Amino acid sequence: MDLQFKVEAFTGPLDLLLHLIEKNKVNIYDIPIVMITEQYLDYVAKMGDDDMDTMSEFLVMAATLLRIKAKMLLPKETKEEEEVTDPRAELVERLIEYKKYKYAALELKDMEIDAYKTLYRKQELPKEVVEYMPTVDAAEVISNTDIDLARLNDIFNEVMKRMTDKVDPVRSKFGKIEKEKISVEDKIIDVRARLKGLSGIHFRSLLKAQASKLELVVTFLAILELMKSGFLSVRQSHSFGEIYLDSLEG
Amino acid sequence: MGTKELLASIEAILFAMGEAVPVKDIAVAIEQDEEVTVGLCHMLMDKYNNSEHGIHVIELEQSFQMCTNQEYYETLTKIINTPKKHVLTDVMLETLSIIAYSQPVTKAQIEKIRGVKCDHAVNKLLEYNLIEEVGRLEAPGRPMLFGTTEDFLRSFGVSSVDDLPVIDEVKLEDFKQEAIKEAELEFNVEV
């Protein structure tokens, strides 16, 4: 018997096995394992090895068949009470299960042919419907929140506070906006004006009058500059002690 | 095919095509001459064009088209505008409070107070029917002026914007003092 198969004729080893069982008209619950295994191997031997992935799946089944065959040929060593399980049982179960879906697949194939004859329609909404803007009930929007008049008032106060902070003259010096306006030159004039004719001014008190870090730094630079130019001198009685500034200007 | 089947065929054609279908194309598909086809299309119109149908058939030049019965547009708007949650975000609340207390006010003025853009918030508040356009400022570009709506007042149970809680100047002065104190505190820590 020369059987010509194509690999793609079967969707997998179970498909081939079912084909062999049905072709030989044997009972699926009593598979003549020797014959079926022989035919199965015969088929696998004829398979091209161009598709190694599929091939390996077929070989796994071949191994299973050979194992079942061996088990069936071996003399049964069983204790009397023990029920013997048929080595084929698991395979039969798989075949029945697979067959169910293979049958369902055929049904689906038929169903698809009819269903394909149904046509649908794209969504086409009238322009007026698409452009329609629903009116929102303001009262509902408000009632969805926990806002009342007092809260609204608080919110407004907060907003105003933030704005006030921004334009507040003291506060604004902390901001980024006016940074560039503090120059060492201006500070020199400022410090000279404050110290003129005075001696023993606390360095700390001078710094205290500065509102921002930037002003602190600029004031410090101004003091260094004034020392260098001989407008003031600095003294400290001991390490970490108070620093005094003395104006050298009359 | 009998008349019933021919009508059903035209029904299927107009449904699936969506757009206006020329009579001559329908005629070819149902294998009838154009005159008969027009007659059948008119029969289909008689069948559909009444208030018991959500679908209507209209005639356009030498074409026929299926469309939605205008009477049911309102129902359609309900299905595409599934009720949204109308949320008032913090930004929207701030914008609303500014409009409530400073109305009439322009977007630019709101932005000056908040320091950030407010287009989205203003648009949403308009959509929510809480604010409305109340006029235009007599200034270059004639910017829109916004104010709160009557619905807004009703929602808060007040009859006029004058009934809104007063923002007192004392409070604002407090803020200023607070800001100064804060600055001093910060300074002491740093030195």
Next chain:
Amino acid sequence: MGTKELLASIEAILFAMGEAVPVKDIAVAIEQDEEVTVGLCHMLMDKYNNSEHGIHVIELEQSFQMCTNQEYYETLTKIINTPKKHVLTDVMLETLSIIAYSQPVTKAQIEKIRGVKCDHAVNKLLEYNLIEEVGRLEAPGRPMLFGTTEDFLRSFGVSSVDDLPVIDEVKLEDFKQEAIKEAELEFNVEV
């Protein structure tokens, strides 16, 4: 609105939306509860689903959709470019039937039933939108679970996966007999 107007509303909705419309959305639009809405949709189906109509109404899980009557497919092909059909190979059909009947199911479970890898088939079915990921199995590796889509129901003409043909033992026996006959025929030719 009376029943007639409600039916017309649903007709308008299904016509305009084109796609499958969930019952809950229709219910909101026509301001009826879902149970009443389903009843009305079934009435509309009764009205349309006969050979006198070129339009039919189908039920898909919890949705309804308008489509053409299959009987007029031939006529439609004369005027419309029918959509391209996905070619489903035997392997894909087998894989799809396992997913349809056993959903939700993992690739490993499909492979166990078929005895072969199914990555290619699963990817194609995903690409064709016949199946989709429906979750992940609470097991090591948290493998993806697959189920069928609404497109699957449409493609195979069923309203729900519960309406898929029952695979009973009797049918299996019939199938066997058929297969035997086929095999005999095939065998005779081959030898």
